[in-house]
């Protein structure tokens with residue numbers, strides 16, 4: 091029965107891994123990018139829930155909903171600002187605007203008056219437009235994939251440091267939102283938190299599966315991930331499809347973050363990297379880019395970790411990496427992955 | 435219907451299309467023939483927005499295509515059957531066909547077009563639930579054409595629909611091409627198989643390394659000595 095208990099708690103944490111792994115896998119499927127900043131979305135979402143409950147007095151479910159929306163917006167913003175310019179060259183106008191914005195922010199730090207900073211920034215903007223036109227320079231797109239990868243690491247560090255500056259590196263206690271345990275068979279118990287976590291995660295995964303297989307947007311996502319050019323020929327707007335993917339992945343990570351923080355009741359700006367890494371390994375285990383793979387990988391990872399904990403808790407993290415090594419050695423494409431060479 | 439003036443296309447430093455001009459009138463079948471690497475595929479991709487044009491002017495029914503987002507071009511009524519079919523192999527045949535529902539708003543119209551393409555290609559009807567990647571080459575080509583027809587386009591660009599198919603299937607595909615013309619569609623056909631392209635089309639352009647070398651009525655070109663030598667194997 092101890093075994094059963096461990097399996098259940100493993101499935102519970104595994105369902106959260108699965109939620110987060112889905113974001114990694116969906117984004118990889120559609121833009122072939124390992125979004126290292128995805129883990130930090132968990133952290134952003136947890137802070138959002140934390141503040142919604144503590145400052146605004148929102149109920150847990152409402153806080154999660156708000157956090158989903160917030161994280162979806164952050165995910166889309168991240169894509170548009172950091173990743174999209176690497177795929178498609180930004181216009182000269184967008185670059186000039188960015189230069190102006192940076193100048194404005196820098197000047198604000200040194201100049202007292204907003205008006206002066208604004209005027210100077212405008213001058214920078216116009217000068218950038220004029221100069222690039224004069225020398226006939228325009229931005230080039232199609233950066234190599236390694237650039238996107240490094241950018242993703244940069245975004246991850248950026249998020250962690252912004253949150254550290256804003257909220258201090260110290261862990262904050264997460265409000266207890268799911269208390270109580272379900273007793274059965276006299277001696278055994280499962281916390282309601284674990285049950286609720288599983289129910290919410292499985293419900294969301296079912297909804298996502300239906301969304302991907304039945305809706306127009308879901309079909310567009312599959313089309314873009316297989317052949318973006320052919321999808322364009324079918325009238326699919328590739329950029330909005332990519333944005334939707336980031337939004338959905340980030341919203342799921344927000345839920346994952348909230349559920350995780352609720353059962354491990356503290357949050358800090360760096361919580362996303364450890365958890366995100368495990369979820370990423372779960373995605374690799376199931377087959378990166380394959381949606382059911384992420385779900386399977388998440389559950390498998392949770393159970394493996396939980397069972398190891400029952401034997402010797404010091405080994406639970408090591409087991410995660412052992413799984414990664416075994417997968418990479420014997421089936422690099424993952425359990426449900428297609429055994430084809432990666433198209434580069 | 436389609437008017438192309440002094441079109442230039444680059445791949446980085448490679449100047450693939452060096453200023454070509456041609457037109458396709460309403461209801462015509464026009465073929466574009468030429469050897470490997472002449473720039474046929476590039477030309478079609480420049481029409482449907484898959485490739486950015488670097489100079490010149492492309493107008494489709496009075497719209498300047500350079501100003502229109504690639505995914506909007508299908509909505510104007512121009513469909514493209516790309517080289518190598520490029521069907522969505524992980525989706526079912528039915529889902530591939532329904533991709534066009536992306537732009538067609540009414541369910542009834544989708545149903546109607548569904549019936550229409552299944553009449554043209556009854557073989558696909560028997561395989562609606564099958565994964566498209568498991569279809570034979572010929573069936574995949576049928577699917578690629580059907581998928582383009584589903585949006586009921588006014589004009590269709592076809593890139594080597596006969597590639598890799600047996601003579602019987604080639605005949606079958608070109609029967610459909612002729613049927614499309616009868617139904618009032620305008621067709622720009624790219625082919626390496628020059629004899630079959632010339633036999634079905636009204637006019638033709640011969641592309642040589644990014645330039646138009648010859649143009650004229652298909653029947654005239656078929657008798658042209660140079661064309662015979664270079665493309666008709668005699």
Ligand SMILES: Nc1ncnc2c1ncn2[C@@H]1O[C@H](COP(=O)(O)OP(=O)(O)OP(=O)(O)O)[C@@H](O)[C@H]1O
Nearest residue numbers: 445448450468469470471472473474475476477626
């Ligand atoms: N992605 C690319 N990058 C660089 N050069 C390219 C690319 N695609 C095509 N080209 C070049 O552009 C030229 C025209 O190619 P294109 O594919 O349009 O020829 P094609 O007439 O369709 O040939 P085929 O009959 O073999 O299909 C060729 O010289 C080719 O090498």
Ligand SMILES: [Mg+2]
Nearest residue numbers: 474475476517
């Ligand atoms: Mg070609």
